[in-house]
Amino acid sequence: MAVKPRKLFDGVVFGIFLLLLLLPTLFFFFWMISLSLKPDADNLAFPPVFIPSELTAKSYRAVFESSPFARYALNSLIVAVGATSLALLLGVPAAYGIARSGRYGAALFILVARMTPALSYLIPWFLLFQRLGLSNTYFALILTHLIIGLPLIIWVMLGFFEDVHRELEDAAVIDGCSRFGSFLRVAVPLVRPGIVVAGILAFIFSWNNFIFAVVLAGPRLQTLPVAIFNVLTFEQINWGPLAAAALLVTTPVLILAVTVQRHIVAGLAAGGLKG
Amino acid sequence: MRDVRRRIELYLDHHLFTLMILPAALTLLLIIAFPLLYSVWMSVHEFSMGATTTPRFLGAANYVKLLSDKRFLEAIPRTLYFTVLGVMAPVVIGTVAALGFSRIYPGRGLLRTIFTLPMMATPVSIALIWQMMFHPQLGVLNYLLSRVGIPPLKWVFASNSVIPTLAMVETWQWTPFVMLIVLGGLASLPEEPVEAARIDGASYWQLIRFVTLPLLWPYIMVAIVLRSIDALKSFDIIYVITQGGPGTASETINIFLYLQAFAFYNIGFASSVVIVFFLLIMLMSVVLLLVRRRTSWQ
Numbered sequence: 001m002a003v004k005p006r007k008l009f010d011g012v013v014f015g016i017f018l019l020l021l022l023l024p025t026l027f028f029f030f031w032m033i034s035l036s037l038k039p040d041a042d043n044l045a046f047p048p049v050f051i052p053s054e055l056t057a058k059s060y061r062a063v064f065e066s067s068p069f070a071r072y073a074l075n076s077l078i079v080a081v082g083a084t085s086l087a088l089l090l091g092v093p094a095a096y097g098i099a100r101s102g103r104y105g106a107a108l109f110i111l112v113a114r115m116t117p118a119l120s121y122l123i124p125w126f127l128l129f130q131r132l133g134l135s136n137t138y139f140a141l142i143l144t145h146l147i148i149g150l151p152l153i154i155w156v157m158l159g160f161f162e163d164v165h166r167e168l169e170d171a172a173v174i175d176g177c178s179r180f181g182s183f184l185r186v187a188v189p190l191v192r193p194g195i196v197v198a199g200i201l202a203f204i205f206s207w208n209n210f211i212f213a214v215v216l217a218g219p220r221l222q223t224l225p226v227a228i229f230n231v232l233t234f235e236q237i238n239w240g241p242l243a244a245a246a247l248l249v250t251t252p253v254l255i256l257a258v259t260v261q262r263h264i265v266a267g268l269a270a271g272g273l274k275g
Numbered sequence: 276m277r278d279v280r281r282r283i284e285l286y287l288d289h290h291l292f293t294l295m296i297l298p299a300a301l302t303l304l305l306i307i308a309f310p311l312l313y314s315v316w317m318s319v320h321e322f323s324m325g326a327t328t329t330p331r332f333l334g335a336a337n338y339v340k341l342l343s344d345k346r347f348l349e350a351i352p353r354t355l356y357f358t359v360l361g362v363m364a365p366v367v368i369g370t371v372a373a374l375g376f377s378r379i380y381p382g383r384g385l386l387r388t389i390f391t392l393p394m395m396a397t398p399v400s401i402a403l404i405w406q407m408m409f410h411p412q413l414g415v416l417n418y419l420l421s422r423v424g425i426p427p428l429k430w431v432f433a434s435n436s437v438i439p440t441l442a443m444v445e446t447w448q449w450t451p452f453v454m455l456i457v458l459g460g461l462a463s464l465p466e467e468p469v470e471a472a473r474i475d476g477a478s479y480w481q482l483i484r485f486v487t488l489p490l491l492w493p494y495i496m497v498a499i500v501l502r503s504i505d506a507l508k509s510f511d512i513i514y515v516i517t518q519g520g521p522g523t524a525s526e527t528i529n530i531f532l533y534l535q536a537f538a539f540y541n542i543g544f545a546s547s548v549v550i551v552f553f554l555l556i557m558l559m560s561v562v563l564l565l566v567r568r569r570t571s572w573q
Contacts, residue, residue, distance in 0.1 A: 093299070146302060228403065249399070252399040
């Protein structure tokens with residue numbers, strides 16, 4: 001019985017510790033949602049309004065009415081899906097080839113890609129795309145976003161392929177399957193969960209990317225992060241719609257992130273190109 | 276006909292792994308190696324946007340100019356200042372958080388998920404909200420400070436507080452990353468040393484200090500290496516919140532590089548920044564990896 005108060009005390013201290021740890025994140029997202037749902041008058045009041053006079057979707061409506069938001073969302077979707085699909089198409093077989101042949105030298109590229117600032121690639125790409133008349137095309141954006149997804153996918157898939165027992169594929173070959181056939185029919189189905197994880201991670205980083213599109217995309221091809229950044233510079237003080245837009249941009253990514261949280265570290269160790 | 280097909284199949288099977296790696300390798304070569312090499316070439320030429328004449332060879336002139344450029348020379352210590360803050364704070368808090376999240380209690384998974392949200396959120400979205408919270412008159416942060424009796428701060432609007440403030444946002448966003456790495460380390464620790472120390476009567480804090488932390492050190496070092504690389508090249512948060520301002524007070528090397536290339540269109544000059552920056556990051560990575568080797572347990 002003597003232990004009990006001591007245990008209770010420990011529990012309370014630990015609870016406070018956890019609360020302190022989570023407070024910055026909880027408060028940040030609470031405030032983001034709050035800004036997006038409060039009327040403009042509440043957002044510009046001082047002291048700040050914690051209990052809004054009313055909740056309104058006006059800011060969300062304003063986002064869609066004052067800007068071609070759906071168009072920007074479509075741009076983001078095309079670029080992220082395009083780059084991720086292409087990266088999967090190139091990266092999954094490559095990861096298999098590396099895992100089976102033991103040519104880990106290719107991983108060096110991944111390391112360099114991980115360390116180099118994205119801006120280093122941007123200048124040459126920018127010039128090249130201009131010269132080829134490709135600037136301001138989806139193609140250029142998708143190609144540049146490959147640098148986010150491809151190293152990441154190879155890295156993540158390497159781990160998954162290494163876990164597939166070679167004997168299974170050898171058995172398929174003995175049964176008359178070609179080596180490539182055993183890759184397609186044995187290895188790929190076994191690593192399907194890995195492909196989903198790698199694809200989602202690549203999609204998230206591509207969707208979040210700001211720097212490539214800010215340089216390479218013209219007004220019509222702006223992706224969401226670039227679009228909301230530009231909204232800020234032109235309408236400095238409209239906090240409600242801006243918060244609503246920011247929330248709309250990041251919510252899909254947060255939902256996806258929760259589904260792959262177990263693998264986030266692997267993704268960030270290889271990709272997560274931030275600038 | 277069947278014979279030819281069989282032969283092709285045999286050939287493909289024989290070189291299969293190479294053929295599977297090749298497309299990705301060529302793509303990476305095109306999108307990574309080519310730009311870096313082209314940057315080297317541009318950095319030794321007089322190169323500006325839209326010039327129609329053949330670029331003139333300059334030799335090391337861009338580099339000489341760069342190393343005497345006051346703005347660049349000021350950006351270096353500023354970048355290091357931001358990096359040191361943006362590595363130390365997340366590593367310390369993230370390690371403490373990992374110890375907290377490694378305990379078993381109800382709701383742990385949910386709390387951990389919430390804790391990791393910042394690092395996956397869209398950086399531009401985050402930056403915009405922080406900027407509103409930093410507003411000197413209307414921002415919620417100064418209000419909260421006033422409630423606990425602290426006078427309002429200038430946050431990103433004063434040159435002496437802008438870097439620590441940006442580093443705070445960086446810390447907020449990337450502490451979860453460190454936490455997850457260290458948590459992974461905690462999960463793979465051998466149980467015997469902890470058990471042995473516990474039997475010897477070590478307290479909780481002694482266990483952490485003398486057993487867990489030394490065993491975790493390799494993982495913490497990995498976190499430090501990755502965090503250093505990322506903090507050094509941080510762009511989105513800084514650019515969206517301050518664009519290098521006020522004045523040049525938050526102009527890190529990466530922001531300086533961006534402005535030279537895409538605001539002033541000094542392509543050749545910017546390319547020399549690329550090369551110097553690249554070497555700086557490589558140098559730092561090598562140093563950190565050497566430190567890691569020396570201090571690692573095995």
